[in-house]
Amino acid sequence: MGIGLLLGLGAAVMWGLTDVSASVASRRFGSVRVLAGAHLAGWLVLVIIGLLRGVQLPSDLGILVSAVAVGLFGAGAYLAFFTGLRIGPLAVVSPTVAAFGGLTVILSVLFLGETLTPLQAVGAVLATIGVVFVGFVSDGNLRETRIVGSGVLFGFAALVLFALMTIASSTPIREVGWLEFSLLARTVNVVAVWLLLVASLATNAPALRPFLAAGEARSRRGAIAILLAGLLDVAGLISFTYGLEVAETWIVGLASSFGPAIAVVVAVLFMRERLRPTQWLGLGILAAGLGAVALP
Numbered sequence: 001m002g003i004g005l006l007l008g009l010g011a012a013v014m015w016g017l018t019d020v021s022a023s024v025a026s027r028r029f030g031s032v033r034v035l036a037g038a039h040l041a042g043w044l045v046l047v048i049i050g051l052l053r054g055v056q057l058p059s060d061l062g063i064l065v066s067a068v069a070v071g072l073f074g075a076g077a078y079l080a081f082f083t084g085l086r087i088g089p090l091a092v093v094s095p096t097v098a099a100f101g102g103l104t105v106i107l108s109v110l111f112l113g114e115t116l117t118p119l120q121a122v123g124a125v126l127a128t129i130g131v132v133f134v135g136f137v138s139d140g141n142l143r144e145t146r147i148v149g150s151g152v153l154f155g156f157a158a159l160v161l162f163a164l165m166t167i168a169s170s171t172p173i174r175e176v177g178w179l180e181f182s183l184l185a186r187t188v189n190v191v192a193v194w195l196l197l198v199a200s201l202a203t204n205a206p207a208l209r210p211f212l213a214a215g216e217a218r219s220r221r222g223a224i225a226i227l228l229a230g231l232l233d234v235a236g237l238i239s240f241t242y243g244l245e246v247a248e249t250w251i252v253g254l255a256s257s258f259g260p261a262i263a264v265v266v267a268v269l270f271m272r273e274r275l276r277p278t279q280w281l282g283l284g285i286l287a288a289g290l291g292a293v294a295l296p
Helices: 002-029 031-053 061-087 090-097 100-112 118-135 150-176 178-202 206-212 220-246 249-256 260-270 277-294
Strands: none
Touching (some): 002 220, 002 260, 031 178, 061 090, 061 150, 061 178, 090 150, 090 260, 090 277, 100 249, 118 277, 150 220, 150 249
């Protein structure tokens, strides 16, 4: 469990910093452009590592199907997440997505046969309650309680897809190796995202506007943020997928979900974002829940 916790936390650090970079870039370029650029950069890193190690992509049909599913889950998860970061407060959207760790624990028990203690079950419930508090703003009047914004809704969609991506990755990674499967799945991911980018630029469909708004501005800082997001994300992916290969899925998935704590600190300290008291309470409950799930 020690190595799984360590690798999961390594992914958390990388992904927490990715959240900050993606938030900055998405507000300048739109989530589709940021996702396409960041994942292309990360994919190139995996290709270089694969060439240096002489990796051969798996040809088993079951592995290929799993890679396609994980690639599409990942594309949807990142698109929803980056869109949430663009239109919602970083300090709220990022912790909401962190609940994918608790959901991963539950799915690991249901579908992978991993064990969960009563305390960990309580922790999963607390994490869910924390997400509810973080996602709603209240000034003490129940009638005036409202969702923080549509960014949180995108965050909920992302957390479900991230959990599904984790569960679907676990078994094939242990069969063929983290690099082989990650390279295959990320290839599917990049192709899907770039097809979406081309389609969105060629049409003016209203359904695509949330993903393209504010995407016309050109900024050197935004471009650097896209590249940085891609490099940080792939570093987190490497730590995460290697963790899935050598440790239990639930502990890696849970530990990797701590990344938003870093994003919250950055958002509050450096981006002048502010949280309501109920949201701070939600973050505290969420942290307590995730901590309880992590206990043996």
